[in-house]
Amino acid sequence: MSVQLNQFLGMSADVVATVLGRAAVLLDLRSKYFYRVNASGWAILQQLEDGATLQAVHDQCRRWGSQDDASIDAFIDQLRKHDILESRDMVGRTTTVSFDGPWETPEIERQPQPLQRVIISAFDPSIPLAE
């Protein structure tokens, strides 16, 4: 595992998120890729929106019912691989996140096709015909 337990992590400023059912969707504004995270993954991400240590994430996930730190670490590694998380020097503010389980293995899935980088117009996100 590449992240130390006392290392501060936070969600990248280039990523925006919204709730979709019990899960959430993330959009990376740089790459235009979007991602789906399940309910447990979304709970972790909300902790990290303003920054948290990996240890704090482990502790909170155990309170929510997680019995598997390795699955948390694997999820964090996926987030870092996709540049959704970045290292921070410190935590911005403490975020209280509620989660009404059941807890499941946190998962993230990248959608195969990103949104178009070049579009027809400010109203039409289709691919320009000439391209």
Add this chain to the structure above:
Amino acid sequence: MIIQQSVREFFCGPLRVQLACESQRLRERLSVTLGMYDVRWGAPHRAIELQVHETDERAPMVNSSYLRCSRMTVRRIPGGLLATSSSGASATLVQSTDLDRWQLQVPSTLVDLEELEDFLVLVLTTGWRGLDWIPLHAGALTKAGRCIVVCAPSGGGKSTLTAALMRAGWLTLGDDKLLLRMVDGLPRIAAVLHSLNLHPRTRDWFPEVGDLWSLPAYSAWTEKRKVSIRAIWPESTARESVPTHVVLLQRRSDLGSASARPLDPDEIFHTLLRQTVVPTDRIEAARSLRAVAQLADRVQGVQFSIGENAFRDAACLTALERSLT
């Protein structure tokens, strides 16, 4: 030479656009486009000032940090936006709480005025976003308590399906430009223009559209013609509705008729997101994403696949209408 600055006023959905332009050729072209937004909304309207000048200078293209279109790039600047086009035209927005003030500079050498429409679309969509209306590149129709949002890329058949459904008694809010907003916890979509972009060949299926080849083309990019809905199908328009279904339209050359299948929640969200322009701006992107997710959360979805010539038989719509439970 005496320059007569002419000011004209247009209502484009919830916006009141004042166009000030001393150049007759630019004024006429911009007026035609702004005049297409023919669905009159009640007050209040957000004020938009659009001052247009011809200039001997060409603006250099800026890097796009906000939006990148095929002929125009847009970046955030303090207090507003800066847009530039490959032909050297530029537009600068200074935004305040109750007013968008745009300055559009157009090189006097510019012959193809079509790209001015890109700037106008930016002016309008920015104004709409300022009022929390999210532009949705989709068609919409309503009938008997159902309201479908028809999604497909440009050239994907939204207008033809819209026309076919109107002939079957549906009312339309438009074929490719809608506004979306959450009102009292419910997604509402609203119309801004009641015209269709129809290919002249549409007459093969729907004779009542007449000879569309005789109408002027509005773009060098397409053979489609802009057609007033009321002129062909009077009483077939609607202004606002609460969507119940999303229809992902797919044209298929291997199909003789049509078929429909349900979409799962993820497919509904993806379908809607791909009809939405998401600026590279954290606040506006989050707002667009949230609106799309809230809409996706409250509707059912159908993928409607239709053969190239299926519209010859009005029964091709049966599969779609049956699937809208």
